[in-house]
Amino acid sequence: MTLAPRAFLTGLAVLAAALALYPIVGTGYGVRAMLQLFMWIALAGSWNLISGLTGYVSFGHVAFFGAGAYAGAILIAKAGWPWLPAALAGGAAACVLALVIGYPCLRLKGPYFAIAMLGLNEVLRALTSYFEGLTGGGSGLSLPTLHATVPIYYAMALAAAGVTLLTYLIITSRFGLRLMTIREDEVAAEAMGIDTARHKLYAFLLSAAGPGVVGALAARDQGYIEPISVFPLATTITMIVMALFGGKGTVWGPVLGAIVLFVSQEIVWARFPYVHQLLFGAIIAAVVLLMPRGVLGLLQTKYRLPRTL
């Protein structure tokens, strides 16, 4: 181990302080870009909670993001809620959805769960288009103008930190060990007396809360949402790639993946729009082939870093 825990914690505190002060010196774009980076950290981290730890790959995680976005936006636009409680309600809505969906679907094995989640996303998109009175249908929902980028920046940062802390707490707990046992061998886990259905459901609920909250925050920040922009398959794929790139099943892997991919997209790829998609595909292929455990997984093996990193 190359870093003492104390140095690590000090580093984290300094980083947190720097990020807390950033809006004072940052430009409007800087704050907004960081805000979206936090969003991706929370999304990739949440996906990691269910798919990285239990091995149940969710191909529809953007459904929770979209559900949170719509729940939050409807409460803001139709019921006049302030955005902060609306964001928490977005998280709650996503959890309720996860409960309803997870209970039957987590009993599905292998690719069937992934496909069920994919279907869920399409169903939700169709439903939001259908219930026009509430959601505005395909015309979308336009929120009252509000310039709250800085407070939303802090809320988004807390969401990202919360998801990462939650991951750490889970990975270092018996609960986390049980989840990873399910991932390695579900039958063996069952034989050892782990209530696998219940554990998977808990992990699933925890993995839905983060996307719900950041969905509502993103909706408030953007001021306009429509079904196709909050339920795109591309968002699920991006969070999967971020978590895989950084290292699935680790605490800091999704964070690392989100930072590297988001920053490189902003700085390099924005200037080469046509190369961008090609590069993204190439990265997926390279990660899967060359380092299936991601950057952090590779470092953990090579330098014998702790599993809890």
Add this chain to the structure above:
Amino acid sequence: MTLKALGALIAATGVLVASLPAGAQGPIRIGASLSLTGTYAKLGNYMHEGYKLCAKELNARGGLLGRKVEFVVYDDQSMPATGVRLYEKLITEDKVEAVMGPYSSPITEAVVNVTEKYKKVAVSPLAATTSIFKRPPDKKRYYIFMIISPAEVYLEGLIDMAAKRGLKTVAILNEDTLFAKAAANGAAEIARKKGLQVVFQEGYPKGNQDFSAILTKIRAANPDVVAGSTYFDDAVAITRQMKELNLNPKMYGLTVGGDLPEFYTLLKQNAEYIYGATQWEKALPYPGNKEFNEAYTKEFGREPVYHSAAGYAGCQVYVEAVKRAGTLDADKVRDVLLKLEMKTAFGDYRVDQDGFQIAHKMVMTQWQDGKKVIVWPDELATGKPRYPMPAWNQR
């Protein structure tokens, strides 16, 4: 180790984020995000070429306020969230002195919150949805200006021609998105006003490919007129499936897609008799239109479509307003834009107090022997409509 790497990354981001501002007397940089990839890529690229040609011609004539003009364009991947971030970047990082609108209504609806926040005039050449401009007083927007006719009147020509022929019933189908739905609702309202009965109206999700269920229902309603509020891929698919199902109305018209050259290339004789609504045609006798066509074809090796012309004209309208105001100051340019009356290669420009377009005219075309003929309105028509549409197997 990892933490160090992380720190280095964040530091690197900081350095790159604090990029260089523009020199004071360099070129005037105009920022825009456009859909160069993603679902709107085809049309976004046409629009981009319109911007480019406008800047090129302007610079050849000495530029604007004695300075050259340069577009700074990023790709928003057809996603509103990306567009929002990019306008924030253009204004606060790149410090562009002016901006122009993005492609499509949904993206404009999202990014206009940013341009309003920084008090930037945003002439938005391809935002056609009324609700972006017409807002309650407490949500009013001040710096956004419309160039094209609103979505609601896209199919006015088709309905008007049908009413004049004494047709009675119309069926409307639309992609369920902001613009397409507004166009469908507008068509339904015009139809009712003109005494036609709307016997069917239904939306389908974006990206839909199988229209057999919806077309079977339309066939059961047996309308005189079928009107589709479409983009492009759906317009082609609907036409093919109408033929397969032998759905044979007397008139059949489309909003976007039916007027593009690719529509005929893909459908050949099946595109005949189909009406397309368009904001602009190359045959229209607008001042400078012929020259625009020639210059565009020479520059980009393909013919312009209305999205190109709207981008080109939107840029010209903004430039004219800056010239008259003598400054890039947003409030002064806004005052000029509110009063400006202008004729471009794209047609007339005049807006009301909400920046909402009131002078520009839509036209209706019909495919006749592989050529697009303008058949509506009468004063701009280059030919007579062929009526009625024959059975699909008799062409």
